[in-house]
Amino acid sequence: MVDRVAEPWGTPSPFARQGRWPARVDLHLHQGIEPQDVDRWVKSACVLCSNGCGLDIAVKDGQMVGVRGRADDHVNRGRLGPKGLFGWQANASPDRLVAPLIRGEDGELHATDWETAMSRVVERSSALLQESGPSSHAFYNSGQLFIEGYYTLALITKGGIGTIHTDGNTRLCTATAGQALKETFGCDGQPASYADIDHADTIMLFGHNVAETQSVLWARIRDRLDGANPPRLLVVDPRATVPAMRAEVHLAPRSGTNLALLNALLNVLIAQDRIDRAFVEAHTVGFEELAEQVASMTPERAAEICDIEADDIRRAADLLGDAKALLSTCLQGVYQSHQATAAAIQVNNINLLLGMIGRPGCGVLQMNGQPTAQNTRETGVDGDMPGFRNWQNEAHMKELADLWNVDALKIPHWGPPTHAMEIFRYAEEGSVRFLWIIATNPAVSLPELDRIRRILAQERLFVVVQDPFLTETARLADVVLPAAIWGEKTGTFTNAERTVHLSEKAVEPPGQARPDMDIFLDYARRMKLTDKDGQPLPPWSTPEEAFEAWKACSAGRPCDYSGMSYDLLRSRSGVRWPYPAGATEEKERLYEDFAFPTDPSYCEDFGHDLVTGATFEEKDFKAVGANGKAILKPAAYAPAPETPNDDYPYLFTTGRTLFHFHTRTKTARARQLDRAAPDVWVELAPEDASREGIEEGDLVEVASARGSIRAPARLTGSRRGVIFAPFHYGYWDRAADSPGTNDARAANELTITRWDPVSKQPMFKVAAVSLSKIASGDGRAAPAPTNTASAPPGRVSVPTVGGPDSEVVETLDGLT
């Protein structure tokens, strides 16, 4: 038995390069339940990060009683992370929403029945459509639904209602990943797979604290580092993360300077001619422009901008230049920072210049944050069109219209679907008046919360919130619809490396809660949405029918699911797309033939100006002349929109902790996870703390031009001048619904309303703040974990442990 709060990554199982990652089956059951007591094991996969670990849900007497990793799943080989092991308990939380709520005359939310709630929704929706047209409606969804729910919503919003305003909270997590892939390769689609970790001789983690964001993926990298022929590791992160501690080279640049650093790495690789010129010549376009752009970004110049040593930049470039098989990854340190898309593209460019793509151990993982974010992108309920179709391509739009049997003009495609920040802007100005929010919590997760709360609270805005819990956002709604969640409904979803899992219904949803897809279909039927022939839209009513419809939509596109079926997904544990009709084998990685989807008639996107986000048109894209080659796009570094100044001398960045997900709606309702990180903290570098007279545990106030928060200070190994706070903590488990000046704790009180010009991903990593001490902590440590990037330097007085209820049975290659 292993305490998996104390040891989040579990028992090591080292393996050699090109070896097979040993299986280790992790099992956690309610205390007092033994494996032989379990009635049924129901096949599923984890939804508490983008890794998508295959697992079985244990059911006894109609209740979930535990989980067990699946040894036959290539994603995790039996392992589960702490969130997967304990997070399922939230399903049975006593404060689940069990009935719809509507706001009464008294201004309060009251429980009601579905008929009353949906009638209210439909009445408002119909009236507004009549009065103001489809552009009065917006649907802000999630990275948490299943394919079946997303695709149903895509058809209802685009083919039924006809609004262009749909986006997912994937805008905050994975929009840049998708956009960087589109700009470089012409289309979304993860080039590499997790199997490439087993083959790589060099791994670069750029702004990707994998040990906490995808803990099982880190277990795989750690097991390689502990085995024979370990990979060399380069980590770029302002914090002393667990991977950074294992890195051969760790760079901690000033927040907001990623592009300068990446351009300097490219500068050295090109100047020292350590690139694969034959590959570049044969399979890319744009090399001359790229070389010209990075020529002036010498290591010395970048060192000054990033506030790191030029020699360290050279060491990092050497490490990349020496690679025989380079796997590069990035996540929020890039995506939620300044010049996000431009920087993420340079990571693609490094691999392309080295010719390291499409071969074992060689590739790029532009990571996702959420478990089903990939499907938001594929089905087109974010800023994309279904099946990675191009909104500027009339033939693609006609395909969709034919598929749905609607008029092509019905489908809004005068631009890309509206991004989340613009949806909230339209709601603010009053042209969006019906906002349906599904499985996301913008009142905690969007930047500048005071503004977001003001927008949501407007009388003229009708807000529908569909969620399993009464979140901070739900408290501002006019109608709240209780949703069934993972384990209570059947559906499919796809992880960050294209692996599709079927998650079967294990237990009944509580009370009147209903699956998201069923709620959308109920709305569509009540709105009498029909196709050209008067048939109901969408035409399906079961998850499997929805999946079959999605297969047809994906057929012939890069994300081809048409060879899959529920039966196939039941017979295997995880199948990667593309899997076209007739396929028997899945492809481990894309672009093994170095043929990239940049044909103008096939590509998903014609690209953008990386500086302003201006859209390129078909003629511009044709002029690039990629036609099957990858596109090397350069971009010049520019300073971040907010930099430290006299009033706000520090840089503020937000991020995750291992033990929580999102706004803790599930993780805080699992006692092991809640205890491991029970309340907010802020991290300071010791030199900054000593300058301000702050000691571990002291209560401090961090303030920006937008707001302030108070939290105990944790002294960590962060770079000087940077203050970090986890963004998970809001107000639902506090007494008051919204914060006063003394009890504000949501990190997004401080963040800035700015976004990347290309991916439109908000900038959570760059805000100027002030720091002051409010009260002494009297020697009590901050409530931050001690076994993560939040660890204090030196000896830990009170280590993070879980206790008896955090014990997990690990069965390593047959031995307990």
Added chain:
Amino acid sequence: MAQALQDTMDAETSLIHELRRAGDRHVVDHDVVSTCQYLAERTKVRLVALENALDRYGGASDPSPGWDTLLSAPRKAVAKARVGDPDAAVGLVEDLRSLYLRAQEVFLDWSLLKQGAMALRDEALLGATKENIPEVERVSRWAKTRVKLAAPQVLGRPE
């Protein structure tokens, strides 16, 4: 040639003015603010290049109508778009539309300078045009993208 350079400077000066006006006016459209600020800074760089060229063509002694005066003059107070006003979107469309047209004028002026530089075999000016024309195209490309996104929200409402 001096006149052509002066005309281009005048057009660029008007462009800066419009960029600043749009940025000042649409404070609640955060991408418009940041992009206009950035593009205005880039426009200043182009004006310096034009001024250097004008020096060589003997036009420097007559800076009227004087872009530097215009730039240093106190910026006229503009009616700021209000946070909750749907009509602000109409103003945004108008401002982006005129920004696009102004950028097109600047683009044409620079294109004429390029023609002149080729006819005169002026390599320095030719280099400047090659460097700066893509920057001017960037302004119109962005204004066009942005106005095309903003317009349907205004025009798409039933009468």
